[in-house]
Amino acid sequence: MHQDQRPPSRKRLVRLCLNGRWREDAVPDHLLLVNYLRETVGLTGTKTGCDGGECGACMVLVDSVPMPACITLAVRCEGRSIETIEGLSSGGSLHRLQRAFHEQLGTQCGFCTPGMIMSAAALLRRNARPTDGEIREALAGNLCRCTGYVKIVESVRAAVDDAP
Amino acid sequence: MNGTVASRDWPRPGVPLIDGIDKVTGHARFTADLDPCGALVGRIFRSPVSHGDIVRLDVSRARDLEGVVAVVTGDDCPRTYGVLPVAMNEHPLACGKVRYRGEPVAAVAAVDAETAERALALIELEMRELPAHYTADSARAAGAALVHDDRPGNLERAVHHVFGDPEAGFAAADLVREVRIDCAEVNHAQIEPHAALADYDPATGQLTMQSVSQVTFYLHMMLAHCLQMDESRIRVIKPFVGGGFGARVEVLNFEIVTALLARAAQGKVLMQLTREENFLTHRARPQTAIRLRLGMRRDGRMTACECEVVQRGGAYAGYGIVTILYAGALLHGLYAIPAVKYDGYRIYTNLPPCGAMRGHGGVNTRHAFEVLLDRMARELELDPFAVRRMNLLSAPTRTLNELLVNSYGLPECLDRVERASGWRERIGRLPRGRGIGMACSHYVSGAAKPIHRTGEPHAVVNLKLDWDGGVTALTGAPDIGQGSSTMIAITVAETLDLPLERIRVIAADSAITPKDNGAYSSRITFMVGNAAIDAAQRLKDILSEVAARKLGVRREDVYTAAGMFLARGSDATAVSFEEVAKAALVGEGTLTIKGTFTCPPESQGGKHKGGAVGATMGFSYVAQVVEASVDEDTGQVTVHQVWAAIDCGHAINPLAVTGQVEGAVWMGMGQALSEETCYLDGLPAHASLLEYRVPTIIESPPIDVQIVESHDPLGPFGAKEASEGALASFAPALVAAVANAIGIDLDELPATPDRVVEALIARRRRARLKSAQESAP
Numbered sequence: 001m002h003q004d005q006r007p008p009s010r011k012r013l014v015r016l017c018l019n020g021r022w023r024e025d026a027v028p029d030h031l032l033l034v035n036y037l038r039e040t041v042g043l044t045g046t047k048t049g050c051d052g053g054e055c056g057a058c059m060v061l062v063d064s065v066p067m068p069a070c071i072t073l074a075v076r077c078e079g080r081s082i083e084t085i086e087g088l089s090s091g092g093s094l095h096r097l098q099r100a101f102h103e104q105l106g107t108q109c110g111f112c113t114p115g116m117i118m119s120a121a122a123l124l125r126r127n128a129r130p131t132d133g134e135i136r137e138a139l140a141g142n143l144c145r146c147t148g149y150v151k152i153v154e155s156v157r158a159a160v161d162d163a164p
Numbered sequence: 165m166n167g168t169v170a171s172r173d174w175p176r177p178g179v180p181l182i183d184g185i186d187k188v189t190g191h192a193r194f195t196a197d198l199d200p201c202g203a204l205v206g207r208i209f210r211s212p213v214s215h216g217d218i219v220r221l222d223v224s225r226a227r228d229l230e231g232v233v234a235v236v237t238g239d240d241c242p243r244t245y246g247v248l249p250v251a252m253n254e255h256p257l258a259c260g261k262v263r264y265r266g267e268p269v270a271a272v273a274a275v276d277a278e279t280a281e282r283a284l285a286l287i288e289l290e291m292r293e294l295p296a297h298y299t300a301d302s303a304r305a306a307g308a309a310l311v312h313d314d315r316p317g318n319l320e321r322a323v324h325h326v327f328g329d330p331e332a333g334f335a336a337a338d339l340v341r342e343v344r345i346d347c348a349e350v351n352h353a354q355i356e357p358h359a360a361l362a363d364y365d366p367a368t369g370q371l372t373m374q375s376v377s378q379v380t381f382y383l384h385m386m387l388a389h390c391l392q393m394d395e396s397r398i399r400v401i402k403p404f405v406g407g408g409f410g411a412r413v414e415v416l417n418f419e420i421v422t423a424l425l426a427r428a429a430q431g432k433v434l435m436q437l438t439r440e441e442n443f444l445t446h447r448a449r450p451q452t453a454i455r456l457r458l459g460m461r462r463d464g465r466m467t468a469c470e471c472e473v474v475q476r477g478g479a480y481a482g483y484g485i486v487t488i489l490y491a492g493a494l495l496h497g498l499y500a501i502p503a504v505k506y507d508g509y510r511i512y513t514n515l516p517p518c519g520a521m522r523g524h525g526g527v528n529t530r531h532a533f534e535v536l537l538d539r540m541a542r543e544l545e546l547d548p549f550a551v552r553r554m555n556l557l558s559a560p561t562r563t564l565n566e567l568l569v570n571s572y573g574l575p576e577c578l579d580r581v582e583r584a585s586g587w588r589e590r591i592g593r594l595p596r597g598r599g600i601g602m603a604c605s606h607y608v609s610g611a612a613k614p615i616h617r618t619g620e621p622h623a624v625v626n627l628k629l630d631w632d633g634g635v636t637a638l639t640g641a642p643d644i645g646q647g648s649s650t651m652i653a654i655t656v657a658e659t660l661d662l663p664l665e666r667i668r669v670i671a672a673d674s675a676i677t678p679k680d681n682g683a684y685s686s687r688i689t690f691m692v693g694n695a696a697i698d699a700a701q702r703l704k705d706i707l708s709e710v711a712a713r714k715l716g717v718r719r720e721d722v723y724t725a726a727g728m729f730l731a732r733g734s735d736a737t738a739v740s741f742e743e744v745a746k747a748a749l750v751g752e753g754t755l756t757i758k759g760t761f762t763c764p765p766e767s768q769g770g771k772h773k774g775g776a777v778g779a780t781m782g783f784s785y786v787a788q789v790v791e792a793s794v795d796e797d798t799g800q801v802t803v804h805q806v807w808a809a810i811d812c813g814h815a816i817n818p819l820a821v822t823g824q825v826e827g828a829v830w831m832g833m834g835q836a837l838s839e840e841t842c843y844l845d846g847l848p849a850h851a852s853l854l855e856y857r858v859p860t861i862i863e864s865p866p867i868d869v870q871i872v873e874s875h876d877p878l879g880p881f882g883a884k885e886a887s888e889g890a891l892a893s894f895a896p897a898l899v900a901a902v903a904n905a906i907g908i909d910l911d912e913l914p915a916t917p918d919r920v921v922e923a924l925i926a927r928r929r930r931a932r933l934k935s936a937q938e939s940a941p
Binding site (some may be wrong): 038047055097111144146 | 180193852
């Protein structure tokens with residue numbers, strides 16, 4: 001009797017590859033990717049800065065393409081590869097973008113930084129030697145309120161020059 | 165100059181933020197990232213009308229909903245709160261009356277967000293609507309409905325200050341001109357939305373509050389006041405904070421509401437406001453109407469200034485009284501003006517309350533002032549740089565309103581941007597549609613008189629030296645991204661001649677760190693920096709004593725270099741910091757040292773009413789040049805390059821100084837070009853980051869920052885503020901550049917395409933009218 005009163009399940013199983021590791025979770029259909037990452041998985045590097053698609057603080061890579069996780073449904077990521085800021089550094093050393101943002105003060109308060117770095121990472125993956133114009137275009141969906149973007153452009157430029 | 169600085173070489177490289185790696189790896193935990201285990205979700209029910217009496221508020225259906233743990237209303241907090249002890253007139257949840265659309269009326273805590281939102285929909289509110297006022301003019305009109313019954317004419321505060329003899333000054337002028345300038349309301353738009361996590365333990369009666377605060381001490385005080393709790397039962401912790409810019413100086417209603425919910429629920433509540441709610445909970449720069457008159461001699465010397473300012477304050481006092489005082493006080497301190505008359509009016513309206521925003525109070529009047537200075541220079545055929553140079557102060561001095569100016573690097577700032585921008589070669593030689601303009605600004609390095617006059621020092625820093633040889637600095641100063649913790653680490657490291665890695669900074673946790681007045685008025689570098697140097701110097705004295713014993717020399721023969729204690733005259737004998745630290749702990753145990761800083765009485769302002777506002781130990785000075793172009797078909801203004809020179813006394817961390825100046829200049833650009841919050845019958849029309857137009861990286865220009873060091877006699881290593889002063893000179897420099905480009909004088913901010921096109925149409929109309937009159941018989 002008690003069992004029958006339970007509300008019907010609105011979840012489905014989703015398998016995705018998160019930062020290089022496959023995992024499987026039961027998620028509601030309406031769950032946004034940003035909330036999946038932050039609440040289901042517990043990775044809080046991906047931020048929510050707005051009410052949907054305004055600021056870019058939640059930018060993650062879905063199959064290497066930068067996507068705002070706040071307007072992406074988790075269930076749409078079935079079978080896909082998701083990369084977040086937590087997966088960027090490997091083997092205990094910072095990614096060159098992370099090192100550059102740190103050393104060049106491309107980060108001040110740090111709230112937009114993970115999204116900004118993920119957008120920049122996507123750029124460098126498809127274009128190893130971007131011009132300043134291409135850097136600006138790639139980061140146009142990421143708002144920062146601290147830096148005036150000067151040191152953000154410098155950080156990406158430094159990371160480009162630091163390429164192996 | 166307080167303290168000695170290890171390296172005076174220039175250029176010094178500067179250092180990255182000590183918490184920078186946490187930020188680039190995503191490990192930094194902001195309030196919304198804290199452990200939500202067991203936390204209920206908080207949501208706020210807001211007023212749908214702008215002004216009205218609450219006839220009936222029924223939360224019983226919400227309370228009865230499965231999954232709702234607590235519902236609170238105004239009945240749960242009868243006390244008012246506010247940042248100024250003389251104007252605490254705000255309820256965290258409306259009591260009897262609402263004064264702006266979106267004002268919190270009730271709040272729920274539920275097991276999840278969906279339940280909390282369903283509960284909000286079950287709250288029943290019946291209102292008797294009152295006439296609402298959305299402009300200062302309408303609120304000031306005869307017979308206007310009162311926002312607060314005790315404020316006739318909806319006048320929050322009038323300020324009337326006269327210094328010198330303005331009448332005589334205007335009489336002595338060769339040219340007297342007046343402008344009327346209107347600046348739109350703007351928003352801090354810090355990227356991290358407001359959030360708070362409150363944890364109430366019913367067994368112990370203790371409350372732990374983590375929030376996005378810039379001033380955790382105010383929050384602590386107001387929580388105790390509103391919840392009627394003993395201060396010692398409350399702990400306030402500041403996690404990483406994603407920007408402030410003044411938005412979080414005042415305690416905000418949602419913070420108290422979250423704590424009320426946690427206590428009612430006897431547990432933990434996480435409140436995260438939407439971006440739209442952030443625009444309702446903003447405390448930003450008010451819409452301002454300015455009438456400004458200047459008298460000038462033919463050679464450019466100013467003879468008098470008269471300024472009237474009306475600020476549309478919103479529904480509650482907040483910081484309003486201070487804002488309207490700053491707007492007048494900061495007419496002083498930049499130039500030598502023999503006479504200044506100021507009339508300021510702060511008006512209550514039925515809109516979300518305004519407050520402090522970067523450059524608090526001074527930005528809009530500085531804009532009007534510099535714009536008029538530029539126009540009068542043109543009329544007198546004087547170079548705008550030359551006009552500024554005719555009116556320089558000479559430090560040390562006291563201004564007419566008794567502000568202390570101990571260091572004054574403005575002349576060098578002018579020289580530096582004039583040279584860097586190629587001003588002399590380029591002014592008047594740019595193609596039509598492209599122009600350059602310049603302006604100056606300044607800002608306080610901390611309010612010398614704190615709001616709460618308790619007799620305590622203005623800043624306290626504790627240092628702990630333990631068996632591991634590490635030095636931990638404990639400070640109540642909240643790092644909100646401006647790099648204050650890094651600044652403290654540098655001042656301690658430089659004083660002790662230690663590598664930065666040996667210093668750890670713990671900031672803003674009321675259970676651990678000493679009280680601090682917080683991150684506002686650019687006070688931390690000057691006050692907390694000085695306290696940190698004082699603490700480090702005391703620790704150094706103790707350690708030098710121990711080192712002398714170990715080295716077998718006299719105390720005065722001991723000096724430090726690169727982590728070593730050495731004996732003068734016998735360089736061969738040296739002991740490491742670690743050895744000395746271990747020896748110092750023998751018989752003593754862990755060393756804890758306190759350093760303090762108190763602003764000297766002569767820096768605390770004049771005796772006249774409101775004289776404490778604007779009073780500071782030192783002003784930063786800025787000159788900047790803006791190069792812009794205007795598309796005369798679309799009215800689009802594009803900024804191509806900015807050159808800004810700042811006198812920050814001494815750059816403790818040059819990397820952070822340039823970062824702060826770039827950010828301030830750019831925030832000034834947002835206000836100048838595109839940012840404004842408008843309301844439609846009290847409903848915010850720009851309540852998202854798509855509608856509220858913060859510049860993107862695409863329209864953000866290169867900014868060349870020049871650092872000028874005037875070595876302030878009281879500053880830590882000679883330093884002054886570097887985070888706010890550069891904002892105010894952007895907009896007037898931009899307006900001057902537009903005038904230089906297309907000959908149009910803009911009287912309104914922001915310079916959006918519609919305003920530029922309207923000004924162009926008005927000019928064509930005037931020209932047609934003139935030619936029609938000339939050709940008339």
